Amino acid sequence: MKRNISDLLDQYPAEDLDLGGRVPYSPSRIKEMTMNNIETREYKPNQSPERFKPARLLLAAAVIAALSVSALAAGHFFKAGESFQNFFTPEDGALSQNQLDVIDQLGQVFDGEGGPAPAAVTSNGATITPIAAIADENVYYLRLRVEAPEGTALPDLDGEHYYQFFDSGDFERSGLTVEPAEGAYPEHAFGVTETFTILPDNEPNDNRKEFVITLTNHSYEGIALNDGVSKVLTIHGLWIQDKYKEYTPVFTGEFQFDIGLNFQSQTVNLDAKGVSWTDQVLNYTNTLEYMTLSPLSLSYCYHTDLPDNKYFGPAVSISIALKDGTEFIPGYDTTQEIVDYLKGYYNMGPEDVLPLSGGPGQDTQGYITFDEPLDLSQVDYVAFGDVRIPVSGE
Numbered sequence: 001m002k003r004n005i006s007d008l009l010d011q012y013p014a015e016d017l018d019l020g021g022r023v024p025y026s027p028s029r030i031k032e033m034t035m036n037n038i039e040t041r042e043y044k045p046n047q048s049p050e051r052f053k054p055a056r057l058l059l060a061a062a063v064i065a066a067l068s069v070s071a072l073a074a075g076h077f078f079k080a081g082e083s084f085q086n087f088f089t090p091e092d093g094a095l096s097q098n099q100l101d102v103i104d105q106l107g108q109v110f111d112g113e114g115g116p117a118p119a120a121v122t123s124n125g126a127t128i129t130p131i132a133a134i135a136d137e138n139v140y141y142l143r144l145r146v147e148a149p150e151g152t153a154l155p156d157l158d159g160e161h162y163y164q165f166f167d168s169g170d171f172e173r174s175g176l177t178v179e180p181a182e183g184a185y186p187e188h189a190f191g192v193t194e195t196f197t198i199l200p201d202n203e204p205n206d207n208r209k210e211f212v213i214t215l216t217n218h219s220y221e222g223i224a225l226n227d228g229v230s231k232v233l234t235i236h237g238l239w240i241q242d243k244y245k246e247y248t249p250v251f252t253g254e255f256q257f258d259i260g261l262n263f264q265s266q267t268v269n270l271d272a273k274g275v276s277w278t279d280q281v282l283n284y285t286n287t288l289e290y291m292t293l294s295p296l297s298l299s300y301c302y303h304t305d306l307p308d309n310k311y312f313g314p315a316v317s318i319s320i321a322l323k324d325g326t327e328f329i330p331g332y333d334t335t336q337e338i339v340d341y342l343k344g345y346y347n348m349g350p351e352d353v354l355p356l357s358g359g360p361g362q363d364t365q366g367y368i369t370f371d372e373p374l375d376l377s378q379v380d381y382v383a384f385g386d387v388r389i390p391v392s393g394e
Contacts, residue, residue: 080107083132107134123253125149137224167247181230191218231260277385
């Protein structure tokens with residue numbers, strides 16, 4: 001995918017020049033980042049680094065000159081899409097320009113200096129800097145740069161060791177937590193699950209690593225991750241976990257960031273209420289209450305007349321089709337999954353548990369997060385079972 005550094009360099013495509021995901025703070029920092037990347041191309045899984053042709057040294061020098069002026073004047077020089085390009089990477093190895101534009105619109109890049117965005121925090125000689133974030137109601141992605149104390153390397157680890165933002169001790173003192181502003185939500189209403197992704201590192205033997213923390217929403221009562229309410233992320237350090245779940249501290253400290261501000265919703269409410277699907281084998285019906293679609297996830301709630309039972313719950317195939325005929329999320333056979341489950345766990349068939357007795361049914365509420373951002377304008381329909389619900393995204 002080609003991008004122009006400036007009008008001056010329009011004739012020089014710069015797709016091979018990886019400028020990293022850091023926010024520059026000075027012309028010397030920009031120069032350092034650019035020169036560090038002259039020798040290697042952007043990291044691609046299962047591919048050895050390629051050398052630049054000597055002629056590209058001239059382009060690198062021009063980039064330094066151009067960015068030393070324009071980047072600082074703008075306050076930052078990466079957009080959110082560029083910051084998450086090497087995190088949201090589909091199988092073909094690149095996001096489309098439309099997908100990058102979606103992330104730019106939905107996300108934000110931090111300047112590292114605070115203000116309405118979280119600032120870098122230094123504790124016990126280590127520094128953690130928020131770089132960019134993208135969020136919707138259900139999922140939040142935060143890119144961080146971690147700098148260990150001087151003299152402490154953060155090498156790439158083998159498959160038996162992992163970097164973690166927690167250890168096996170008291171989670172309140174040695175883990176990662178996200179807490180909303182006091183009194184913002186009802187007691188026990190807010191909850192998230194955290195996962196961590198280490199980003200490719202062109203300098204694996206220095207004291208820097210970049211991570212993406214993914215927060216998924218397990219709250220209730222309509223609480224959203226992008227509702228504008230202050231939410232304080234606290235990190236107590238960085239550890240290395242081995243295969244025996246022993247944890248070795250790299251550094252510890254107190255790093256706090258308010259990650260709850262400055263986001264907006266870009267959901268599309270589908271005309272889905274009352275849409276129903278009946279499982280012809282297990283003979284129960286699911287009826288939609290609502291369905292909403294965002295570039296990062298799909299939310300739904302449906303009522304089922306399947307009585308509550310100890311064997312299985314209601315399920316329905318949900319898929320997303322694009323206007324070009326491709327499936328963004330493929331459908332699946334929910335009935336076969338339930339039949340396999342009954343056979344594997346209980347050695348029974350559906351006829352052994354049906355008809356079921358019980359209450360009048362139940363409500364099922366949930367969401368599906370996407371592996372890469374979705375351009376809503378390219379969506380044709382969402383299928384609920386065999387029923388197609390048209391989508392009019394903008």
